[in-house]
Amino acid sequence: MSTIKIFISYSHQDTHHMEELRGFLRGLENEGVEFWTDQRIATGELWDEEIKRKIAESEIALALVSQAFLDSPYCTRIEIGTFIVQRTHIFPIILSPCEWQRHDWLKSRQFLPGGDKTIEEHYTESGPRRRLFLKLRQDLRKQIEKRRSALAASPNPFDQILAIRESGRFIGRNAELTRLRNLLQGGSVALLGEPKIGKSSLLWRLIESWQGEILGPFDFQEIEDQDDFYNCLAEKLGILESGWRPIREKLKQRRTLLVLDELDAAPERGLKGECLGQFRAICNHNLDFKMVAASRNPLKAVFPDSGRGSPPFNFLQPLTLGEMRENEARELLRHPWMPAALSFDSATVDAILQLAKFHPFKLQRAAFHCYHALTDPTYDWQSDWRQDMEHML
Numbered sequence: 191m192s193t194i195k196i197f198i199s200y201s202h203q204d205t206h207h208m209e210e211l212r213g214f215l216r217g218l219e220n221e222g223v224e225f226w227t228d229q230r231i232a233t234g235e236l237w238d239e240e241i242k243r244k245i246a247e248s249e250i251a252l253a254l255v256s257q258a259f260l261d262s263p264y265c266t267r268i269e270i271g272t273f274i275v276q277r278t279h280i281f282p283i284i285l286s287p288c289e290w291q292r293h294d295w296l297k298s299r300q301f302l303p304g305g306d307k308t309i310e311e312h313y314t315e316s317g318p319r320r321r322l323f324l325k326l327r328q329d330l331r332k333q334i335e336k337r338r339s340a341l342a343a344s345p346n347p348f349d350q351i352l353a354i355r356e357s358g359r360f361i362g363r364n365a366e367l368t369r370l371r372n373l374l375q376g377g378s379v380a381l382l383g384e385p386k387i388g389k390s391s392l393l394w395r396l397i398e399s400w401q402g403e404i405l406g407p408f409d410f411q412e413i414e415d416q417d418d419f420y421n422c423l424a425e426k427l428g429i430l431e432s433g434w435r436p437i438r439e440k441l442k443q444r445r446t447l448l449v450l451d452e453l454d455a456a457p458e459r460g461l462k463g464e465c466l467g468q469f470r471a472i473c474n475h476n477l478d479f480k481m482v483a484a485s486r487n488p489l490k491a492v493f494p495d496s497g498r499g500s501p502p503f504n505f506l507q508p509l510t511l512g513e514m515r516e517n518e519a520r521e522l523l524r525h526p527w528m529p530a531a532l533s534f535d536s537a538t539v540d541a542i543l544q545l546a547k548f549h550p551f552k553l554q555r556a557a558f559h560c561y562h563a564l565t566d567p568t569y570d571w572q573s574d575w576r577q578d579m580e581h582m583l
Contacts, residue, residue: 193564194334195535197248197278198227199269201258207285207309208254214323215330223334245272246524247535249337250330251280255296257288270295276529279333283326286310302326338565340530347525348558351551351582353390359527360395362518363388366511367395370482373507374447378473378481380489380503383511385583386551389484390451392511396482397449406449415460438472445478453485454492463493467502474505481506513548522550523557532564545572552579 200208212225219225226244231237245251251273259265273280274295282290282301286308290296303312303322313319354360370392373379383389390407397404405426413419420434427440441448448469450456456466466489472479485492489503496502514522523539525531534542534557542560546552555578559571 193222193224194250194337195224195226195244195248196250196252196330197244197269197273198225198252198254199259199265199273200227200254201256201262201265203258204254204256204285207256211252211254211283211323211326214320215327218327218330218334221331221334223330242268242272243536245269245278246276247533248273248278250333251278253280253282254285255282255288255290255301256285259285260288260290260293266293279337281326281330281333284308302329344528344531346558346561347528347531348554348561350554353394354388355391355394356527357395357398360391361522361526362514363392363395366392366509367399370396370509373509374480374482376507378506379483380453380506380508381482381484381511382488382508383484383486385486386549387511387513388550389511391550393449393451393482393484400447403444403446404449405446407451408449409451410455410459410461411452413456413459413461416462416465419459419461434468438468441472441479442476444476446480448479448481450481450483453483453489454487457492463496463502465502466493467500470500470502470505514550514553516543516548519543519548519550519553522553525557532561534560534564545575551583555579555582 198208198212208227212227215225226248228237228241231240245268251269253259253270270280272278280295280299282296282299284290284301284303284307287310288308290301302325303309307313309319309322313322350359370379370381381389381392393407397407405423408419408422410419413422417432420437421432423437424430424432427437427444429436429440469481473481483489483506488508489506490501493503520539520543523534523542525533538560542553542556546556556571556575559569559575559578563569563571
């Protein structure tokens with residue numbers, strides 16, 4: 191059973207109302223509900239940061255409305271304003287007479303007690319007051335079950351295991367993308383990095399944002415041999431003839447970017463250093479022709495220097511792709527491409543980062559398994575993550 195987080199928003203002038211209501215609702219904690227108020231902020235903590243963090247984690251908000259609440263910029267702009275933006279379900283409760291009609295977010299929502307009634311004016315006796323609180327408890331339970339059903343039916347936001355092609359799911363790497371574009375202004379680039387570090391994803395982001403003609407990407411894992419590569423290239427260029435010569439003449443005249451992926455596999459497919467040298471010659475002839483090639487290993491290891499002429503790889507400027515930055519990793523774990531999905535709390539985020547660090551694929555797989563554990567606390571997500579790492583890396 192997943193934990194549903196409920197934020198209680200109130201004015202400190204109404205603390206006694208909050209504590210009374212909180213006491214009546216306490217039993218819901220046995221049903222997997224976590225209530226939070228600013229009374230839980232520990233001494234020395236940055237209260238503004240802690241409140242905003244809890245707002246972001248909450249699925250439901252209880253708003254205890256009074257004139258003091260409505261006159262508080264923090265309650266209305268920071269707390270309620272954020273809840274509205276992130277589409278948190280808000281339960282308004284009118285404590286005392288106030289100008290609630292002047293606030294659109296209140297006028298458009300069903301609230302308790304309803305009509306022009308308030309708790310202080312119309313529910314002074316304990317019996318009717320508890321009856322009203324019981325209705326709130328029942329309404330809350332309905333929304334909690336509705337929320338759990340929706341979460342159980344929603345897809346896991348971290349199910350992607352191959353290159354990220356959708357820009358909305360591509361998180362971070364802005365500095366690396368800028369560096370790649372800057373290098374391409376002056377020549378061609380070898381994008382280097384360990385397996386699953388995100389090279390192919392960065393290539394797709396470059397392709398999407400590139401202003402100009404793109405040839406590729408050509409993935410050498412699926413190229414059969416050198417002839418197959420030339421045929422694929424000729425097809426992209428609209429050439430009916432086969433062989434290198436017509437391709438060469440066409441590339442000498444084109445302003446284009448050639449994108450190659452998994453270049454490590456090229457020698458196994460019969461692509462020799464001499465072939466790479468042919469593209470080097472095109473780059474020398476046509477400054478508007480550029481290449482970017484992704485590889486796990488340095489190209490001098492993939493295409494050893496034959497000693498005849500210039501080394502075939504030295505026209506490709508190296509750019510090594512490493513792990514994500516911490517702020518990017520934390521943004522990834524917030525899954526902004528699927529905001530309605532269940533969120534990790536701060537302790538869970540820290541546990542994922544402790545396990546996977548900032549390696550994008552390791553992080554994605556840890557989040558995938560941990561997300562499943564949110565709806566099944568018995569699931570050993572760390573064990574399955576380690577099995578993934580042994581099998582996939």
